[in-house]
Amino acid sequence: MSSANLAEPDFVVVDVETACSRVSSICQIGIVGFRGGQEVFAWETLVDPRDEFSAFNIGIHGITPHHVAGQPHFGEIHAQIDAHLRGRVTVAHSWFDKGALAAACRVSERAEIATDWLDSVRVAKHAWPQLENHKLNRLAAFLGIEHHHHDALSDARAAGMVIVKAIEHTGIDLKGWMAKPDRKRAQPPAPALDGPLKGQRIAILGEPRDGALAQHLAAAGGRIVASVGSTTNMLVVATKQPYGRWAETSEPYRKANALRAAGKPIVIVSEADLRAKLKRQG
Known part of the structure; x- marks a missing residue:
């Protein structure tokens, strides 16, 4: 069904499932449009x-090569996806789906889809900060939303209802959620004069550079940098970060790997491993 023949939605929601760890390997996509809730x-x-x-991946969503035999490849449905999303507000639950669509466009040599993205995880964290986590299945249960997890259409529908209920709950409308927060750029903590990380230039994946992890590393002498660059010595993957098991597909992780491949002395380490190492050294 084409959205072009329907009333213009306030926003659309997209969700994808992938066949393997490569985010471009989209094997299912669901898109739902919402208007007036x-x-x-x-x-x-x-x-x-x-x-x-x-x-x-099969264990997560149950889709196998048999299910997709004879189905269109991404390049063949790119125009349909583009018609649904282009020029609209597009909701996704975390940035995984945004990255997957961009990667699939690159692999299939199609133009990237121009849309205004809204992360429903960020919205949910603001609307219901008391929840232990803001995964889609947890939110659906909390909000009483019918949901079949890891089915692309059901996930898209549920993420859309998260936005609808957040608007109802907070009184913040869609325009308000789309507004960029008016806040100063996070300033990293000053590194301690001495410590086991002295001389290390450290980027953090998944936490702000003024957060608790940054404070811990700076106290050990590390200098926290804004992003992975040619002078970065270490990329620390935070334990609680939005990429989940897809951290290796994130831009900072891929950039760090590229630098290592080019012979740069950059270490990629998990927060847990680094904290344990610092504890032993302390």
Whole structure:
């Protein structure tokens, strides 16, 4: 069903499932449009990812090579996806789906889709800060939303209802959620004069550079930098970060790997491993 024949939605929601750890390997996509708090259209399809299927991913969503046999590949449905998303507010639950669509566009040599993105995880954290986590299945249970986890259409529908209920709960409208926070750029803590990390230039994946992890590393002498660059010595992957198991597909992680491949002495380490090492040294 094309959204072009329907009332213009206030926002659309997209969710994808992937066949393997490569985020470009989209094997299912679901898109739902909302207007005035109500669903106005839904579109979904299985996709031939033209890639391998990992047992891990199959265990999550249940989609196998058999299911996508004869289904269109991403390049063949790019125009339909573009028609649904381009020029609109597009909601996704975390930035994974945004990254997956961008990667699939690159791999299939199609133009990146121009849309205004809204992360429903950020919205949910603001609306219901008391929740232990803001994963989609947890939110759906908390808000009483019917939901079949890791089905792209059901996930998109549930993420859309998170936005609808957040608007109802907080009184902040869609324009308010889209507004960029008016805040000063986070300033990193000054490094201690001495410590086991003295001389290390450290980027952090998944936490702000003025957060608790940054404070801990700076206290050990590390200098916290804004991003991975040619002079970065270490990338620390925070334990609680928005990429989850997809951290290796994030831009900072890929950049750090590229620098290592080019012979730069940069270490990639998890927060847990680094904290344990510092504790032993302390």
